[in-house]
Amino acid sequence: MELLVKHDLIYGQLMEVIEPHLIERYNKALEAFGLPGTKLTRFRIDMTGFSPEIAEEMDDQQYLDPNAVNRRFIILTPAQESLPVVHTSFSNTGSLMHAFFQANRRAIHAVTIRDVLYGEIGEDVAQVEDIEDLLSIQEVNFHVLTADNMLGKAEELRKLCDRLLGSPNAWRDDAMIDRMVELAKETGDIRQNDLVPDQVVFRHEAFWSGHFGGIFVFLDGKSTTVICDPQAPGFRRSRPWQVSYIPLDDHERIFEFLRRTGRIELPHASWIEQSGYIDHRTDMLLLSLIRKHDPDVRFDRVDAIWLQTWIHRNAKAVTEDGGYPFLQSADRHIRAEGSFPVDDADAKDLFLLVRAKPDHEDCWLTNRLLSVLVPSDFVSRFVFDKQGFYEHYESYSEDFRAHVVKTLSNTYLRDKKAFRRRLYGFEEEENDA
Known part of the structure; x- marks a missing residue:
């Protein structure tokens, strides 16, 4: 650390x-x-x-x-x-x-x-x-x-003031007046300082809790949706008529829930192209594949040309993973058609193409969920789920840790608001670090 x-x-x-x-x-x-x-x-x-x-x-x-x-x-x-x-x-x-x-x-x-x-x-x-x-x-x-x-003394002084104003003969009580003076020396004038x-x-609105491996709770009127590991105690046992339970690995249901409740922006050119979102997800995905298939790589050598060479040399592994070909195909489709047909793709892949709606009150929580579902994107994980980021960071090699720190320093930390505005569409600051 x-x-x-x-x-x-x-x-x-x-x-x-x-x-x-x-x-x-x-x-x-x-x-x-x-x-x-x-x-x-x-x-x-x-x-x-x-x-x-x-x-x-x-x-x-x-x-x-x-x-x-x-x-x-x-x-x-x-x-x-x-x-x-x-x-x-x-x-x-x-x-x-x-x-x-x-x-x-x-x-x-x-x-x-x-x-x-x-x-x-x-x-x-x-x-x-x-x-x-x-x-x-x-x-x-x-x-x-x-x-x-201090709070107790202020309350005592307030009651004595009320008594002084409300009781005709209270001003004759010297002991009470002395006590008020003594209290005022400590509290100051409570008429001016509340x-x-x-x-x-x-x-207590929608939230993530670190209990049982991490639980997401979303609220929609009188209905509640819980997303977590199905092994968590109480899963599907509490108030089934009011609470919907979705396993964290049920990508189809999670995606449908987020889309139906208006919490995500679907992949449209209007925000995809100007944000550079697909390029970012692609870089993150490739770094994850390199760590998996070529762990001894020196990441200080990684640049655009090196990445293309690595992709050609490891074409079979890249194709079998499927994420990189999907992103390339989606990018071409969005540029040509202006959007991507989400009904024709696997939900696990679609999480690479969506982000939380910036104006939704649950945008930080939704992006946190997306960062958990796309673990290859360590930048988004750092921005929205620092606890999860720090846990994953412990598993990185020393060389990759240095690369991660360099990436975060050169992107997110350089101008947090501008980075969030471009990639995620909003500027609101969440109080965590």
Whole structure:
């Protein structure tokens, strides 16, 4: 992973914490969770407060996610809102945190001037044992605390203010007035600084979960579609009248579901030609074939001429795989006819030619599913499914790792927004890294 760290391909864009008072506050939150405080004098955090350095110090990557549900968070500063989420069991953790920041910006800003906000994203289950546990999560409740009880003091001061204004003789209570002055010294003027979060309950929309090898949950009105390994506990057992279950290897049904619900863009020249999508998929596919059939190749030598030579020399393997001939045929057909007849092709091949509809609310989740179904495309995997990318990266040779890092650095990292706009048709930033 050192090469990924060096090129900001893992744990990139995190916020460094070096101020002693912030480290002290972070430790108070850790101790409130029953965890030992850190001895580090410098570490980085993501939007949720997760730190890769502290995880390494504790030898526990799950220290803020002990049961892979009811995720904990630590907020030291409002600036965390712009950070990615680098460690999570749910794909929508980032969007839920972002919604919490947006809904409670004033309170977060006011509290973190003097204190730390911490707590957990509370869900209706304490432990995930089967798919039904995941489907039972309809909304989440942010349980918010402060290390120095800033929220409690603000609430106490608010009640005393109400009493002072509502009771005719309350101003004669010297002990109450002294208490109000004491509290105001810590909380400030709560009429100007709203210390209590306004909204803590949020809907739990469509998501990916890392449980049971990875589960995709899509919502369409009152119906739910689950896509995962059919060996996952609870598959096809929960609410069959409301929940549709599709095995992850049933490409035909997955493609039909995505097409029927309007989540994918079918292969049309209007976006295929200007995006360079087929050229990109072709390059990724060929690199995957080379790794499979010629693992000792030096990838620093690979260029367009070298690739053509390799294709000619390995024509049998390329033909048997079928992906490269399919892409070449589809490219010619789209250029000539303006579209590709999807009903005449195998769904496994069609996943090479489609992308999520950029304006659909599930576009990131859909592209994540597509990246899982097209594992040869390590660039798309990195963009939409970093956990999956890092797992695959571990299986790469040192030479191919260097090539992957170089490719990502020269394409995606050079200008993320422009790259996403061209290849996937949208610019929205997802909070992960």
